[in-house]
Amino acid sequence: MSLSPSDYAVRTAPPPRADLARSAQIPSARRGLVSSRRMRAAVVTDDELLRHGLVHMMSRTDSVLLVGNMRPGAELVGRLQSLRPDLLVFGTDRDVTLPTLLADLHPRPKVVVVIDTDDPQTDPLDLIRAGADGLIDRRSTSHELLATLMRVAAGHNALDASCANAVITRLRAPVASPDDACTPVLTRREHEVLHLLTDGLDNRTIARNLFISEATVKFHLHNIMGKFGVHRRAALVSTALRGRVIGGR
Structure with a gap:
């Protein structure tokens, strides 16, 4: 099928200026929509290597906005109250109890605890009862950690494979006296x-x-x-x- 010169001119004419303006606004609106969905996260751990690793991982994704990078201490609650993160990421060597901390944070953030599943002193069930929404082993990949953070941020609970095994092992353990x-x-x-x-x-x-x-x-x-x-x-x-x-x- 061929087009006559008049048909070609009609079909290839530029859209009205109003349509151009509307089309030009779409990318800007989408960029605003994406940025508004970024998850505000704070990292709290005494483990310096773990803290730097978490910060590095979060800096490489557009899904997370790191608003806090700190060690536990007397000023922790006040700093978190001012930062108002959507999600807290705790390291294994945390020096604050979750119930005490979360009681003073409003609105309550989601909590992911990074643990060492080989540490006999780490009880995943205690952490879940204390308020953890997600658990992930410290040896997990950056991809697994980010997937856990995003799942928890979306309102779900999340365990990686190592933590799920640790929970099952703990549930099968003999009942304490x-x-x-x-x-x-x-x-x-x-x-x-x-x-x-x-x-x-x-x-x-x-x-x-x-x-x-x-x-x-x-x-x-x-x-x-x-x-x-x-x-x-x-x-x-x-x-x-x-x-x-x-x-x-």
């Missing part, structure tokens, strides 16, 4: 602080031995006392020395 069930669950850093406290060290000396600030020591002691249900250092030391946590030392 009543005495064990009453023992407070402490983080690695909380155990270190408590051990030094029962050795008679003051806050300044504990901070110097652990290479942390006195404010961080006070922060850990506050959390430990809350877990034991005591309000004074002497009561905490007495309870610990009776064997509930560090008996036999």
Whole structure:
């Protein structure tokens, strides 16, 4: 089929100026739509290598806007309250309990915890009960980590293969005795602080031995006392020395 010169002129004429204006606005609108969907994320971990790895991974995707990169400490809650992230990414060596932290954050962000599934002190069920929306093993690939973050950000729960296996293993483990069930669950850093406290060290000396600030020591002691249900250092030391946590030392 051939076109006459008049037909060709009609069919190839440029669209009206109003149509051109509308068509020119579409890419701009789409760019705004994409940017509005970027997930605001904050990374919180004592593990410097892990923190740098997470930050590097997030910097390579347009889906995530990193708004915070910090270590646990006394000012953590205040900083997160001002940043208002959509999602928190915690490292294995976190020094803050999720229930305590999330209680002070409104609106509540989604939480993904990066764990070491080979660490016997890491209980995936405890983390889920504490408020984790997703778990991923620290040896997972960047692609797996990003997929977990996006799934959690979309309102779902997510476990990678290693964490799913860890959850199943934990569920199949023998039920703890009543005495064990009453023992407070402490983080690695909380155990270190408590051990030094029962050795008679003051806050300044504990901070110097652990290479942390006195404010961080006070922060850990506050959390430990809350877990034991005591309000004074002497009561905490007495309870610990009776064997509930560090008996036999």
